[in-house]
Amino acid sequence: MPPSPLHALRRLSIAAACAALFAAQPALALDRIDFLTPGAADDLASALRASSLLLISQSDDQTNAQDLFAAAQAEYAQLLGTLYAAGHYSGVIHILIDGREAASIAPLDAPRRIDVIRVTVEPGPAFRFSRATVAPLARGTTLPDDFRTGGIARSGSIRSAAAAGVEGWRKRGHAKAGVAGQDITANHASALLSASIALDPGPRLRFGPLVIKGQERMRPERIRAIAGLPSGETFSPAELDLAATRLRRTGVFKSVSLAESDTITAPDLLPITATVVEEKTRRYSLGAEVASLDGVTLSGYWMHRNLLGGAERLKVYGEIGNLGAQSSGTDYNLGVTLDRPATFTADTTVGLRAEIGHVDDLDYxxxxxxxxxxxxxxxxxxxxxxxxxxxxxxxxxxxxxxxxxxxxxxxxxxxxxxxxxxxxxxxxxxxxxxxxxxxxxxxxxxxxxxxxxxxxxxxxxxxxxxxxxxxxxxxxxxxxxxxxxxxxxxxxxxxxxxxxxxxxxxxxxxxxxxxxxxxxxxxxxxxxxxxxxxxxxxxxxxxxxxxxxxxxxxxxxxxxxxxxxxxxxxxxxxxxxxxxxxxxxxxxxxxxxxxxxxxxxxxxxx
CATH class of the missing domain: 2.40.160.50 (membrane protein fhac: a member of the omp85/tpsb transporter family)
Known part of the structure; x- marks a missing residue:
């Protein structure tokens, strides 16, 4: 029979009272944290200490009992991940809060005061690969050097090998390549790890149309011209990154992201969506330099980032130099430039400039x-x-x-x-x-x-x-x-x-x-x-x-x-x-x- 609304309300009230009681507890000072790593090499011991949430809390002066208890319970997974990253898969971790194992303490029994925390990490032996394979691999793919039979079986090496395998296929135009399966088995008796990763290359794809989202003043056709994404050509991660870089360097956009579509347009086209957020159109800058004999130099400019809706950059600049110089008069110049990116090619900027000035030096x-x-x-x-x-x-x-x-x-x-x-x-x-x-x-x-x-x-x-x-x-x-x-x-x-x-x-x-x-x-x-x-x-x-x-x-x-x-x-x-x-x-x-x-x-x- 389900509890009545009255019983549910009482339970909620009790829980709220308990939460208020814990929140009202004073922040009591911690006496010390003992962090022990028996049998660990120096570099592993340093890595464990650097990743410890408890030691980080102590260095940040976070000694509240509730905060330390929460950090202690999360510490197991944190230290275990560090051990796996170093190739240790049979480690034993104990975290004692005033003599009690932190993992055995229920949340509602959290201590109101903590004096001593003792962390002991016994790393056990470093595992080695008994098998290290990624298949199938695209031609030219290079796997991490330590992902090999006999190498230290670091978890990061397995992830890096899988990522390298997927990226190898993507460089060949297989944009939807991914990990199809994995078989990872640890033999604790012999300290060996067998790792086998299966890849699914997927079809070879070509760039589809570039879909524009978020533009306000920029004309979509100019965004496509500046990005220079080669629609109809074989997919390439490098070309995708380059297209985003071209858009960012115009200075028109506050943010740029290019995302691959989840679906493929028949027969083999992969649409790309460019989501942009435009910057303010105008910008100005002022600068000054001072030298005891050469005087003061003042400079500045005013710029419009997107004059005609195609990332045309109009810049008016000026400089006054040698103000108060002891050996020369005052120099000045005033100029204007108008630059247009993606002219002739996506990587070509063409501009016009004009400048006038006056020089009053000691010699002329x-x-x-x-x-x-x-x-x-x-x-x-x-x-x-x-x-x-x-x-x-x-x-x-x-x-x-x-x-x-x-x-x-x-x-x-x-x-x-x-x-x-x-x-x-x-x-x-x-x-x-x-x-x-x-x-x-x-x-x-x-x-x-x-x-x-x-x-x-x-x-x-x-x-x-x-x-x-x-x-x-x-x-x-x-x-x-x-x-x-x-x-x-x-x-x-x-x-x-x-x-x-x-x-x-x-x-x-x-x-x-x-x-x-x-x-x-x-x-x-x-x-x-x-x-x-x-x-x-x-x-x-x-x-x-x-x-x-x-x-x-x-x-x-x-x-x-x-x-x-x-x-x-x-x-x-x-x-x-x-x-x-x-x-x-x-x-x-x-x-x-x-x-x-x-x-x-x-x-x-x-």
Whole structure:
């Protein structure tokens, strides 16, 4: 006979009262937790301690009796999983709460006070594979090295082998491949494990139509063009990931997910659904850098991510530099770019740009203007190439005479970026190089301008110390020194080249008309920067650095080349989106006696 509603209400009231009683119990301090692993190797003992919920609770100061009791009951499965992951399948686990086995304590008998918890894990022998097979396998599939007869029978190896087998078939176009069955048997007497995994490859499929969901302003046909999913071609997980990457890098979307359909469209098409969430269309950014002699540099931009509904990116940017500089006037520039992804191919971005500016340096002042067409080809997440067409104009005056330069150019460059973090790299390298042939008009010579920038990073001492090195340079061939646009020549000195030396303090002295001498930039530049970065805490770091720069007319390391250097110490504070940088430097080589200089900015110096 079922209980009456009155009896049910009484039971509910009693349960609520018990819950309230337990909730009202005070948090009593725990005396200690003894964690013993007799017979365990050091690495296994460390893994067991690292996975222990009780030890984690203790380190987090969670000593409430109810919390510890709940952690103790969950501890069995947690430690058992760690043993299986290490290949131990006959382990014995005891968790005693003040002498009582935690697993034998009913929830309503949970202790109100806990003084001592004793955890004992006897791992037993490490099992080895007596059999390790996955079948059938697609051609070219590589299984984990330790999934073999005689190898340690770690549970992770079995999962990895099954995943590798499925992925091997998916790479061959069998999108619905999966595990059809498994036969895993442990022989405790001989400490052997037999593991046999059966796979079902399923049919070989082709990409079906791309279904779009969640778009608001983006046109579906442009989403398909940007994704570049090859509909009608053999299914490939790599192509699926690449399509998602292409959509994300437009910056239009807050999130992107591509999901395979559960059903197959006859005869062999697999529809793909792209679910997107769009970002806000507008974005802006402001930045500032300060140097004691070079003054303040302010920069910023405003950007529309999706101007015409096809991920067209309109960007208006500007910069004012050398505000309050001691040796030069104020520079400024204002520009606009319009870029369109997925033009010609899914990985090609074509853009238009226009820029005007003014330069007021110690050696010359000039008004600048430039318009051009750009094209960027993305080969991978690490490698991109670029080209374009540009018309450049400059008109101004140096210390001797007026000048005017006009030229068209066809720059061709590439960037190879394998850094782990663009703003605070600790390993990897970065290479950027460009060749820029230019055709001059009027008094402007023709030639080619080469530039390069190579950086490398290496960390050790568990990542607390990072060594960073940079080599940058440039050269101009074919054009005379005075026939080359002034803004295309090279200077050294300042935060981007040699810290401790005044901004663009190293150039070339040229004998001009009427035996007048003027200083302009050089045709050759070579610079290097070395840094040793030490993490003092998670947020604070210190840096020691040495910078070198050289300017030449007829080549590198010639009699006419001049060089200088600087060194100093820096401080870093990690903000979460890049370190705040404070560098203090002074000249250590060259003829400049500029004293100590200070640089403040966001992000590492390189």
């Amino acid at each position: 002042s000039a008004d600048l203007a430039s318009v051009g067409l750009t094209a960027t080809q993305i080969f991978s997440t690490e490698l991109t190439a670029r080209t374009g067409f540009s018309y450049d104009f400059s008109k101004g005056r140096d210390t001797v005479s007026a000048f005017e330069f006009r030229n068209v150019s066809l720059p061709l460059g590439f960037t190879w970026d394998r850094r782990d973090d663009a703003t605070d790299a600790t390993r990897g390298f970065f290479v950027d190089a460009e060749a820029k042939p230019f055709l001059g008009f009027g008094t402007t010579d023709s030639g080619v301008r080469f530039t390069w920038d190579a950086r490398a990073y290496h960390s050790f001492a568990t990542g607390r110390i990072t060594l960073a090195a940079r080599i940058q340079g440039g050269a101009i061939y074919g054009a005379s020194l005075l026939g080359t646009p002034r803004d295309a020549l090279f200077y050294s000195g300042g935060g981007g080249t040699v810290r401790g030396q005044p901004y663009q303090s190293l150039g070339v002295n040229v004998l001009r008309i009427n035996n007048q001498t003027s200083r302009i930039g050089g045709s050759y530049f070579l610079g290097s920067q070395l840094e040793a970065r030490l993490g003092v805490t998670k947020k604070i770091g210190i840096v020691g650095f040495y910078d070198y720069g050289q300017i030449g007319v007829d080549g590198f390391f010639t009699d006419q080349s001049r060089s200088h250097s600087g060194a100093g110490i820096g401080f870093r504070y990690d903000t979460g989106f890049g370190p705040i940088r404070l560098d203090i430097a002074k000249p250590v080589g060259g003829t400049t006696d500029g004293g100590v200089q200070i640089y403040v900015g966001l992000g590492q110096s390189f």
